[in-house]
Amino acid sequence: MPLPPGPHTVESLLRVIEARDAELVLLKLMNEKLRLQLARRIRDQYGASSERFDDGQRTLIEPAPLPPELPPLPKAAPAPAANAPALDRSLPSHLPREELVHRAPATLAHHDSTGQACGCSACGGRLRRIGADVSEQLEYVPSRFKVIRHVRPKLACVKCQTIFQAEAPSRPIVRGIAGAAFMAHVMVSKYCDHIPLYRQSRINARSGVHIDRSTLARWVGQGEKLLDPLLAALSRYVLAAEKLHADDTPVPVLSPGKGKTKEGRLWVYVRDDRPAASEEAPAAWFQYSPNREGRHPREHLEKFRGILQADGDSGWARLYAQGVTEAACWAHARRPWWDLYVSTGRSEDSVAAQALRRIKALYAIEEDIRGQPPDVRRAHRQARAGPLLQEYHDWLTGMVGRVSRKSELAQAIAYSLTRWQALTRYRDDGRIEIDNSAAERSLRGVALGRSNFLFMGSDAGGERAAAMYSLVETAKLNGLDPQAYLRAVFERIAEHRVDRVHELLPWNIGRAEPLPQRQAA
Numbered sequence: 001m002p003l004p005p006g007p008h009t010v011e012s013l014l015r016v017i018e019a020r021d022a023e024l025v026l027l028k029l030m031n032e033k034l035r036l037q038l039a040r041r042i043r044d045q046y047g048a049s050s051e052r053f054d055d056g057q058r059t060l061i062e063p064a065p066l067p068p069e070l071p072p073l074p075k076a077a078p079a080p081a082a083n084a085p086a087l088d089r090s091l092p093s094h095l096p097r098e099e100l101v102h103r104a105p106a107t108l109a110h111h112d113s114t115g116q117a118c119g120c121s122a123c124g125g126r127l128r129r130i131g132a133d134v135s136e137q138l139e140y141v142p143s144r145f146k147v148i149r150h151v152r153p154k155l156a157c158v159k160c161q162t163i164f165q166a167e168a169p170s171r172p173i174v175r176g177i178a179g180a181a182f183m184a185h186v187m188v189s190k191y192c193d194h195i196p197l198y199r200q201s202r203i204n205a206r207s208g209v210h211i212d213r214s215t216l217a218r219w220v221g222q223g224e225k226l227l228d229p230l231l232a233a234l235s236r237y238v239l240a241a242e243k244l245h246a247d248d249t250p251v252p253v254l255s256p257g258k259g260k261t262k263e264g265r266l267w268v269y270v271r272d273d274r275p276a277a278s279e280e281a282p283a284a285w286f287q288y289s290p291n292r293e294g295r296h297p298r299e300h301l302e303k304f305r306g307i308l309q310a311d312g313d314s315g316w317a318r319l320y321a322q323g324v325t326e327a328a329c330w331a332h333a334r335r336p337w338w339d340l341y342v343s344t345g346r347s348e349d350s351v352a353a354q355a356l357r358r359i360k361a362l363y364a365i366e367e368d369i370r371g372q373p374p375d376v377r378r379a380h381r382q383a384r385a386g387p388l389l390q391e392y393h394d395w396l397t398g399m400v401g402r403v404s405r406k407s408e409l410a411q412a413i414a415y416s417l418t419r420w421q422a423l424t425r426y427r428d429d430g431r432i433e434i435d436n437s438a439a440e441r442s443l444r445g446v447a448l449g450r451s452n453f454l455f456m457g458s459d460a461g462g463e464r465a466a467a468m469y470s471l472v473e474t475a476k477l478n479g480l481d482p483q484a485y486l487r488a489v490f491e492r493i494a495e496h497r498v499d500r501v502h503e504l505l506p507w508n509i510g511r512a513e514p515l516p517q518r519q520a521a
Contacts, residue, residue, distance in 0.1 A: 035343050070379055073368055091136050145209050148179065170494040173222050180490035183223050186216055188483040191468040192445065194452040217457075224464045226493055229501045231467050234474065237505065238285040241271040243307040243327075243431050246297065246316070247439035249446055252455040253290070253462055261455045264462045265289045266446055266469070267297060270438045272477065276431055277373045281507035282477040284442045286469040288462035294318055307429070309436050312419055328422035331435035334359045336412035343408075351399070351409060358392045366434050374430030381427045389424055393417075442473050471506075478506040485509065 155164040172183045189195040195203075197216045204211055238244070246269050253264035267289065272282035289296040294315040301308070301319060309327040310316050320326045337359070340352035347353060365384050369377045396413050403409045416423060426432040446469065456462050475485040489504050496504060503509065 070383060073372065073376075073380070091138055142207075145182075145204075145207055172226060172490040172494060173219060176219070176222070178219050181487045183219060183490045184483050184486035186219060187223060187468055187486055188472065190220065191449070191465065192472045192482050194445075194449040196453045220464060220468075221460075223490070224467045227467060227471065227489070229498050230489065230493065230504055231470060233502045233505060234283060234470055235285050237502075238269055238271045238283050239301070239304050241273070241280075241306060243271075243273065243309065244301075244304065245270040245272065245433075245436050245439035246301075246308055246310040247436060247443055248292070248297075249443045250292075251288075251446065251450065251462060251465070253459060254455050254457050256458065262290070263292075264456065264459065265292050265296070266443070266462070266466060267300060268439055268442045268469075268473075269300065270442050272438045273431065275370050275433060276377060277371055281505075282474070283505075284470060284473040284477060286466035286473070288459070288466040290459050290462070298322070307432060309433060310439070311436060312415065325425070326422040327425050327429075327432045328419045329436035330359060330362065330423060331437060331440075333416045333419070333423060336408070336415055340408060340412060352412075354395075355392075355412070358388065358395070361388055363434065372430075377430035378428060381430070385427055389427060393420060442477075445469065445473060475506045480506055 150169055152166045152168065156162070157164075172178060172180055178186075186197075186200060189200055190197060197220070198213045200216060201211055201213045246267070248265050248267045251264045251266055252261040255262040265288070267287045269285045269287075270282070271280075271284075273280060274282060287296070287300050292315065294317075297315060298318055301324065305323050307325045307327050308316065308319060309329060311329055311332045316326070334356065337352045337355040341347075341350060341356055344350045344352060362385055365380065369380050372380075396417055399413055400410075400417075403413070426434055456465060471486065471489075472482045475482040485506055488509055493501070493504060
């Protein structure tokens with residue numbers, strides 16, 4: 001019978017077991033990470049973009065009851081009942097009507113020389129009109145071009161030979177053939193409807209108007225230079241706000257001489273305090289940079305010293321060190337939990353589901369107080385969200401020692417705990433929103449455009465895109481039709497005084513002359 005192993009052999013076996021246990025833990029973490037990456041990839045390519053969390057049960061996390069010293073909030077309008085009458089589906093009244101009269105056939109009635117039915121084919125009696133059935137049908141008339149001929153008669157005095165003639169009307173482009181409406185159409189087609197210039201050139205050719213893509217590109221560049229003073233006024237208005245939303249997104253840009261693209265960046269800064277009952281107009285200001293270096297947002301916000309609501313990227317940190325107040329985004333704090341929830345098969349008993357339920361309760365409070373003044377929002381948040389935030393913080397800290405530091409779960413916990421002060425700043429300041437959705441919504445147009453063009457032609461093209469996105473998105477934020485707005489601007493800006501260019505901002509030009517409003521989606 002063999003002798004039992006010696007002490008040195010037991011120690012070596014224990015070291016082997018510890019090493020294999022550590023390896024097993026590492027493999028489990030790697031498996032978890034790979035499964036999460038796979039779930040994200042599948043969701044990005046084939047899944048729905050919505051991150052709506054419906055746990056199928058009444059959440060166990062309820063907001064604190066409203067203290068008696070706080071007045072109740074006005075109740076929202078009740079939702080329509082299931083048997084409510086159908087929505088009005090009639091066609092818009094502003095559309096032109098073309099009436100076609102369908103007369104009774106000759107087999108049913110006798111007709112006079114004008115084609116009017118005058119007698120019954122059965123008995124010969126006289127016919128009189130007793131009514132009509134009217135139905136409407138929507139038709140499409142293709143857009144058309146027209147040429148405006150500016151004629152300036154010359155008049156000469158028969159006595160002194162003095163010549164009189166009207167001054168030439170201003171044009172968006174000096175000696176250019178593009179009118180204001182066509183300039184607006186090209187801009188909105190490219191930056192709002194995401195139709196590249198080469199496609200616009202083909203579309204115009206179907207109407208017999210052959211305009212080369214290079215010509216359209218030259219018009220876009222000249223139009224952007226004409227709008228420079230207006231963009232400067234827009235940036236001054238945005239940077240004068242007490243609070244801004246900020247975000248950035250990558251855009252492919254052609255790298256000259258290399259035959260490939262590089263990654264440029266579009267930054268957006270949004271001023272929108274309407275959820276806090278502000279009557280100040282919303283606005284979005286875009287900037288382009290050839291890379292994502294942190295110096296770019298510092299240059300953009302060099303004179304800004306208010307509240308900045310952004311994601312947790314480290315590029316914003318230097319701004320906070322220079323006196324800008326940080327307000328973090330709960331949508332970003334929620335996203336790691338959502339990814340974990342999806343990767344675990346949407347288990348309602350998972351830790352991720354518990355976190356999502358707690359965050360959902362915070363958003364429920366925001367639904368109640370949206371549109372209220374800052375002092376009302378602050379009072380309700382402190383009374384109702386304050387206890388929930390403390391419970392959530394205690395729950396997160398209690399989880400720290402129970403999970404592996406390298407796991408995705410630990411990273412989700414760390415994201416919130418390391419930014420806790422910035423995440424909870426909204427509780428004590430009614431001007432701050434719970435998340436950064438205002439900036440993310442303004443970047444949706446850029447994301448849609450990326451799927452329609454291969455790349456921007458140069459850094460100058462990126463700067464033009466930033467300029468036009470600024471005006472298009474600001475017009476949409478103010479409920480205006482971007483094409484009608486840009487047409488009004490191009491009609492006036494060439495002759496407009498520079499020191500009064502602010503009169504052409506969307507909220508000012510819309511008051512001076514009614515512009516078409518955007519139809520609700």
